[in-house]
Amino acid sequence: MAQRNTAVTDQADCPLPEVLRLIGDKWCIQILVELGEGPRRFTQLERAIDGISRRMLTLNLRNLERNGLVSRTVHPDAPPSVEYAITPLAEDIRDPLETLANWARHAAPALIAARQTYDARLGAER
Amino acid sequence: MAQRNTAVTDQADCPLPEVLRLIGDKWCIQILVELGEGPRRFTQLERAIDGISRRMLTLNLRNLERNGLVSRTVHPDAPPSVEYAITPLAEDIRDPLETLANWARHAAPALIAARQTYDARLGAER
């Protein structure tokens, strides 16, 4: 089961870390999780994801769209209306991402505690 | 400091994006997945994770250790021997992370295809 990749990954053009960086962009997981619950409009996302800047939301959505994880549909209304949704490709990771997000909430206190222990120990030993 | 979390999350000290950044550090997922298969030594990890620099491996391991996701055990041998392993806290996300890693491998071709389509379309329309 331990198939080590001595000679890089299979896809020379798209190594593992590069693909994983996709979902490691600080806001990406939250965006995908939010969209996983249903299509959302730009400002809906902006409000739902606390603290995200307009610029970063745009950049992340573009990047996700470019990589085929998110679709962007423009409805030609009087006030512009754009709807974002996850694609089937992204559906495959909806569950694990949601699990991670839930874990993040649940584990936060433990992480803080761990940090304090670690930092305190460092202060004592050094 | 930009304290712009109006309502913020429940844990004032540890908002969601900050926790998620933990696993979004480009190499973090791979490190955790690798350790998920069993304890590993420094150089084992260095070889297993293709392309990672010594510096980044160290930094990531330290960070994971600090946050209680990875344990570090030093065996006082003649040649230094250090063993890394995931903690129970990280066990909780072993499965979703593994799923993500597998997905990354599997979905890589589709991502590349999506990008080419997107980039081509942009070139034509602009």
Next chain:
DNA sequence: CGGTATCCCAAAGGATACTG
């Protein structure tokens, strides 16, 4: 509403020489 454009700073990350 749904973005772009610009500016600027902080953090991530690579390379690599050195060390107990």
Next chain:
DNA sequence: CAGTATCCTTTGGGATACCG
């Protein structure tokens, strides 16, 4: 073996003004 230290480049990311 398992790191640390140093240097330097690239990327991420916030703020905000502006636009169709």
